[in-house]
Amino acid sequence: MTDGHQFNGILLGGRGGTNPGQFRLNSGGLQWKKQGGGKEIIVNKSEIVSLTWMKVPRAYQLGVRRKDGVFCKFIGFKEQDVGTLNSFIQKNIGATPEEKQLSISGHNWGAVDIDGNMLTFMVSNKQAFEVSLADVSQTQLQGKTDVYLEFHVDDTTGANEKDSLMDVSFHIPTSNTQFVGDEDRP
Amino acid sequence: GSGDARGPARASSELVAYRSPNDFPYSKELMIQVDSKHEAVLLPIYGSMVPFHVSTVKSVTSHQDNRTCTIRIIFNVPGTAFNPHDANTLKFQGNIFVKEISFRSKDPRHSSEVVQQIKTLRRQVASRESERAERAT
Numbered sequence: 528m529t530d531g532h533q534f535n536g537i538l539l540g541g542r543g544g545t546n547p548g549q550f551r552l553n554s555g556g557l558q559w560k561k562q563g564g565g566k567e568i569i570v571n572k573s574e575i576v577s578l579t580w581m582k583v584p585r586a587y588q589l590g591v592r593r594k595d596g597v598f599c600k601f602i603g604f605k606e607q608d609v610g611t612l613n614s615f616i617q618k619n620i621g622a623t624p625e626e627k628q629l630s631i632s633g634h635n636w637g638a639v640d641i642d643g644n645m646l647t648f649m650v651s652n653k654q655a656f657e658v659s660l661a662d663v664s665q666t667q668l669q670g671k672t673d674v675y676l677e678f679h680v681d682d683t684t685g686a687n688e689k690d691s692l693m694d695v696s697f698h699i700p701t702s703n704t705q706f707v708g709d710e711d712r713p
Numbered sequence: 714g715s716g717d718a719r720g721p722a723r724a725s726s727e728l729v730a731y732r733s734p735n736d737f738p739y740s741k742e743l744m745i746q747v748d749s750k751h752e753a754v755l756l757p758i759y760g761s762m763v764p765f766h767v768s769t770v771k772s773v774t775s776h777q778d779n780r781t782c783t784i785r786i787i788f789n790v791p792g793t794a795f796n797p798h799d800a801n802t803l804k805f806q807g808n809i810f811v812k813e814i815s816f817r818s819k820d821p822r823h824s825s826e827v828v829q830q831i832k833t834l835r836r837q838v839a840s841r842e843s844e845r846a847e848r849a850t
Contacts, residue, residue: 540760584739633730633766688743690816698790698812
């Protein structure tokens with residue numbers, strides 16, 4: 528191994544659940560290959576906008592935001608990997624991964640943050656969950672205060688979760704000043 | 714009792730499912746789960762399990778149609794007819810609320826089980842809270 532790091536059993540997280548695969552990081556960028564072949568994700572160094580670390584149950588998750596707005600997340604790193612990868616990333620990619628915290632308080636109130644294609648629901652400045660607006664098939668304004676997002680029903684991409692997200696709606700009280708007009712529609 | 718938690722409002726800080734990421738259960742399978750110990754409902758959203766404290770849940774229903782099950786969870790939001798957390802949520806004006814979320818389930822048995830579990834837990838927590846409120850007055 529001359530250049531970079533390789534990890535097996537890293538889960539690619541996304542809409543259809545998670546799939547294990549091999550994660551590789553080298554000076555040119557990063558790569559993930561599904562175990563047993565199939566899906567492959569390659570992110571070149573030049574496409575990386577930002578990186579984040581988040582502590583998730585039993586592991587660390589690396590989030591990678593690409594220039595096209597797509598956000599990939601790789602789950603299953605150990606605590607010691609974070610330091611190793613950070614120094615490699617700083618040296619070779621020229622970015623410093625930011626640390627994000629996962630909200631585990633169980634609250635259903637917070638703020639909505641839209642960055643690129645990702646909509647993140649934040650509780651007390653910690654991330655509760657995120658969804659990709661690219662998968663939204665329909666949005667609706669219900670009444671004056673509710674925004675409804677419906678997701679594509681995806682039967683094809685090997686979804687391995689038992690329960691899949693169909694839709695979510697947010698209640699935005701009139702006292703909220705973050706979103707005025709149509710801004711929260713993708 | 715469906716949660717007549719009137720009386721003094723609880724501090725919002727009490728309404729916490731998990732205090733540390735280490736308390737959060739690890740699950741291999743992504744599906745709706747109930748963690749009674751932490752009074753939480755865990756929902757699979759984009760490959761992660763997301764906790765919601767059961768007292769944020771207003772109602773839960775499931776609906777079966779051919780072989781597809783739909784589970785719909787409605788949360789407490791301000792301005793609804795009865796909302797035990799009004800006192801809390803009033804403090805958070807300007808916040809955005811998750812109001813409803815629905816899932817399609819591949820497993821009808823699991824879906825009816827989990828709906829029942831959420832209902833039971835919700836009832837338990839609501840009656841405990843109303844007792845606590847009564848004692849306090």
